[in-house]
Amino acid sequence: MANIIDTSVGELTHRLPTTIIPSHYQLYIDVSQLEQYIFQGVVEIDIHINEIVNKIILNSIDLNITKIEYQQNDSVSLISDDSFEFDEEYEQVTIKFAQSINPGNGRLHIEFNGIINDQLHGFYRTKDNNQIGACTQFEPGYARRAFPCFDEPSFKAKFTISIRAPKHLTTLSNMSIKSQRNDEDHTCIYEFDTTPIMSTYLVAYVIGAYDYVETHDSNNVQIRVYTPVGKKERGLFALHTTAKILPFYAEYFGIKYPLSKVDMIAIADFGSGAMENWGLITFHETYLLVDSHNTAQETKQEVAVIVAHELAHQWFGNLVTMEWWNDLWLNEDNFATWIQFLAVDHIYPEYDIWTQFLSDTLATCMIPDALHNSHPIEMPIKKLSEINEIFDDITYEKGSSVIRFLHAYIGDEAFRNGLANYLAEYAYKNTITENLWSHLSQASKRPHLSDILSTWTKQMGYPLLNIKQEQKGNNRLLTIEHTRFLADGTIDNNSKWKIPISICTKSNPNESVHQLYMNGEKEQEFLLEKVSETDWIKLNLFR
Structure with a gap:
């Protein structure tokens, strides 16, 4: 099937140039000074240069870069302080070279340091029962606040992460720990397995004091739920829910969960409901922990729904990722919001969840969408600051209602087949909404599908x-x-x-x-x- 190209990319302002493509990050983060809220870092980025260039542009903000080297063909160039400059408005750093760089493979070596901030995004501090910790939140464009990188979803790469942290704390990242060794000053260095190809906004690491409960699903995926110390029994409901949902998604999507483990962790200070970091899903405590004696049934159901939502993203969003944030409506919460109900209905039919969808989701979006100042589901996004502006009931609830309508229109068999073909073709790649419509059109033998859907997603109202x-x-x-x-x-x-x-x-x-x-x-x-x-x-x- 022919790939459809998003022609709007060229119209966007201050996107990173595509002349330089990263393929692998070797990232080292030192948080041995956690109590002083200071971190040090080194990142080595393997890149491929497509044409002759005299500068490299990547994203970085709120970081103190202390050293830059560039290596190509066994030649190492040290970049002087006056050869790189920052653009704070567009959160970019430009590295200038005295001589042009020829096409080919190279490696950037960057040393830096920064503050573990209190802003609930980037690399930020947490505190639970007077125990200081740290956590990342990189979506949509906050990885650049933790390490210099090509911080756009289309620049997928592999990540090999190492972290030096106090040994008495739990240290987690997207992948399983490959090795660890004790270091001086009561610290330990953890090296994690290399990730699959993925976008920077999905990179994650957490340091703090946690307990956990563990199980495996029917496909032998290791599942852990991390909780505040002394509360691990409150992670059991989410643990058992995950063990049922992961195999359901694997069968529905036609692709097994791509990693060997999934960790879910309750963060004391978390700015949103949850975040689908690949292999390390972060949650606000409210949306992960269940007290079997005191939690209301409504809250328990909400935990199941949010867990199902974030797990759906492990395929739809992480494995296959939007080309740019214009398609965030489909990736981020419309498809995931729809299929979370499908999954919860499958494992907890007693919830009668689809009836609640009508009252809590469909009805919710119809109120603002009946106003003159409503907006379409699909909105052009030219800069990151515009993303949070469109996260509302129309983006979430109306979008998922359109997916529900689409599923009913073409039928479950065609929907599943089209979705499975779409995920198989674009696994570990980027895509746009029209590519999904194309696969669903082919599977359902309805060539006019995109024309129908555009009238619902590209104009306001109903x-x-x-x-x-x-x-x-x-x-x-x-x-x-x-x-x-x-x-x-x-x-x-x-x-x-x-x-x-x-x-x-x-x-x-x-x-x-x-x-x-x-x-x-x-x-x-x-x-x-x-x-x-x-x-x-x-x-x-x-x-």
């Missing part, structure tokens, strides 16, 4: 259908008009949608017996054959 019916012998004539629903009652004649409509009848109440399609015209007529006068009809039974 349609109100006005239906008139007239009996014609043993047939029923429907006249359907659609207009945008606005809360203030005003009329919008400009917005038009392409709308698949399924119909069940009194004679066949549990299945769709008629499939209609509104092609964007404001009003259309449809003749339903063999619908008697005594039959009632219902539109969109499963949506």
